[in-house]
Amino acid sequence: MKYIDVAVGVILRDNQAFVCLRASDKHQGGKWEFPGGKVEPGESPELALGRELQEEVAIVTTQCDSLILIEHDYGDKCVRLHVYTVTGFDGEPTGAEGQSGKWLALDNLNYDDFPAANREIIDALMAQQAKTTS
Structure with missing residues:
Protein backbone atom coordinates (compact mmCIF):
# COMPACT_ATOMS: atom_id res chain seq x y z
CA MET A 1 0.00 0.00 0.00
CA GLY A 42 13.76 13.81 -0.74
CA GLU A 43 12.21 16.39 1.60
CA SER A 44 11.91 15.88 5.37
CA PRO A 45 8.47 16.36 6.96
CA GLU A 46 9.86 19.34 8.94
CA LEU A 47 11.09 21.05 5.76
CA ALA A 48 7.77 20.33 4.04
CA LEU A 49 5.92 21.82 7.01
CA GLY A 50 7.87 25.07 6.81
CA ARG A 51 7.40 25.32 3.03
CA GLU A 52 3.70 24.46 3.09
CA LEU A 53 2.85 26.85 5.94
CA GLN A 54 4.66 29.63 4.12
CA GLU A 55 2.72 28.86 0.90
CA GLU A 56 -0.69 28.20 2.48
CA VAL A 57 -0.96 30.57 5.43
CA ALA A 58 1.95 33.02 4.89
CA ILE A 59 3.85 32.37 8.12
CA VAL A 60 7.44 31.38 8.85
CA THR A 61 7.64 28.75 11.58
CA THR A 62 10.18 29.39 14.34
CA GLN A 63 9.10 26.69 16.83
CA CYS A 64 7.45 23.36 16.08
CA ASP A 65 7.28 20.05 17.92
CA SER A 66 6.16 16.63 16.74
CA LEU A 67 2.65 15.83 18.04
CA ILE A 68 1.58 12.55 16.40
CA LEU A 69 2.07 10.34 13.34
CA ILE A 70 -1.19 9.07 11.84
CA GLU A 71 -1.76 6.55 9.05
CA HIS A 72 -5.28 6.70 7.65
CA ASP A 73 -6.97 4.80 4.84
CA TYR A 74 -9.82 6.77 3.23
CA GLY A 75 -10.59 3.86 0.91
CA ASP A 76 -9.61 5.80 -2.22
CA LYS A 77 -6.26 6.98 -0.81
CA CYS A 78 -3.97 6.38 2.17
CA VAL A 79 -2.28 9.23 3.98
CA ARG A 80 0.50 9.35 6.55
CA LEU A 81 0.14 12.57 8.51
CA HIS A 82 3.26 13.96 10.20
CA VAL A 83 1.60 16.33 12.66
CA TYR A 84 3.40 19.14 14.46
CA THR A 85 2.29 21.78 16.92
CA VAL A 86 3.52 25.19 15.78
CA THR A 87 3.92 27.51 18.76
CA GLY A 88 6.37 30.00 17.30
CA PHE A 89 5.95 31.80 13.98
CA ASP A 90 6.53 35.10 12.21
CA GLY A 91 3.62 36.75 10.44
CA GLU A 92 -0.13 36.43 10.91
CA PRO A 93 -1.77 33.27 9.52
CA THR A 94 -4.13 33.95 6.63
CA GLY A 95 -5.58 31.95 3.74
CA ALA A 96 -2.74 32.80 1.33
CA GLU A 97 -4.13 30.57 -1.45
CA GLY A 98 -7.62 32.08 -1.35
CA GLN A 99 -9.04 29.59 1.17
CA SER A 100 -10.98 30.68 4.25
CA GLY A 101 -9.06 30.53 7.50
CA LYS A 102 -9.96 31.28 11.11
CA TRP A 103 -8.81 30.93 14.70
CA LEU A 104 -10.90 28.34 16.51
CA ALA A 105 -10.93 27.76 20.27
CA LEU A 106 -9.54 24.29 21.06
CA ASP A 107 -12.76 23.57 23.00
CA ASN A 108 -14.71 24.12 19.75
CA LEU A 109 -12.84 21.59 17.60
CA ASN A 110 -15.63 19.28 16.43
CA TYR A 111 -14.88 15.89 14.80
CA ASP A 112 -17.68 16.29 12.26
CA ASP A 113 -16.18 19.51 10.87
CA PHE A 114 -12.87 17.83 9.96
CA PRO A 115 -11.75 14.95 7.69
CA ALA A 116 -11.77 11.60 9.51
CA ALA A 117 -7.95 11.44 9.74
CA ASN A 118 -7.98 14.67 11.77
CA ARG A 119 -9.92 13.13 14.66
CA GLU A 120 -6.73 11.63 16.09
CA ILE A 121 -5.08 15.06 15.85
CA ILE A 122 -7.90 16.59 17.88
CA ASP A 123 -7.60 13.78 20.46
CA ALA A 124 -3.82 14.24 20.70
CA LEU A 125 -4.27 18.01 21.10
CA MET A 126 -6.83 17.54 23.87
CA ALA A 127 -4.52 15.09 25.67
CA GLN A 128 -1.63 17.54 25.37
CA GLN A 129 -3.80 20.41 26.65
CA ALA A 130 -4.95 18.31 29.61
CA LYS A 131 -1.28 17.65 30.51
CA THR A 132 -0.21 21.30 30.26
CA THR A 133 -3.16 22.68 32.23
CA SER A 134 -3.03 20.15 35.09
Missing part, protein backbone atom coordinates in the same frame (compact mmCIF):
# COMPACT_ATOMS: atom_id res chain seq x y z
CA LYS A 2 1.37 3.40 -1.00
CA TYR A 3 0.96 6.22 1.47
CA ILE A 4 0.93 9.91 0.66
CA ASP A 5 3.15 11.66 3.25
CA VAL A 6 1.65 14.92 4.45
CA ALA A 7 3.11 17.48 6.87
CA VAL A 8 0.44 19.08 9.06
CA GLY A 9 0.83 22.15 11.27
CA VAL A 10 -1.43 22.77 14.25
CA ILE A 11 -0.77 26.50 14.68
CA LEU A 12 -1.48 27.39 18.29
CA ARG A 13 -1.98 30.72 20.07
CA ASP A 14 -3.92 31.54 23.25
CA ASN A 15 -5.76 28.19 23.44
CA GLN A 16 -6.82 28.52 19.80
CA ALA A 17 -5.79 26.72 16.60
CA PHE A 18 -5.72 28.20 13.10
CA VAL A 19 -7.77 26.12 10.65
CA CYS A 20 -8.46 26.38 6.92
CA LEU A 21 -11.47 25.36 4.84
CA ARG A 22 -10.77 22.75 2.12
CA ALA A 23 -11.91 23.76 -1.36
CA SER A 24 -15.17 22.02 -2.26
CA ASP A 25 -13.59 20.45 -5.36
CA LYS A 26 -10.78 18.78 -3.34
CA HIS A 27 -10.71 15.41 -1.54
CA GLN A 28 -12.68 15.90 1.72
CA GLY A 29 -13.78 19.32 0.39
CA GLY A 30 -15.92 21.63 2.52
CA LYS A 31 -14.28 20.42 5.76
CA TRP A 32 -11.98 22.39 8.03
CA GLU A 33 -8.39 21.21 8.34
CA PHE A 34 -5.10 22.04 9.94
CA PRO A 35 -2.88 23.54 7.21
CA GLY A 36 -0.12 21.56 5.55
CA GLY A 37 0.61 19.62 2.43
CA LYS A 38 2.43 16.82 0.67
CA VAL A 39 6.02 16.01 1.50
CA GLU A 40 8.05 16.19 -1.72
CA PRO A 41 10.49 13.36 -2.65
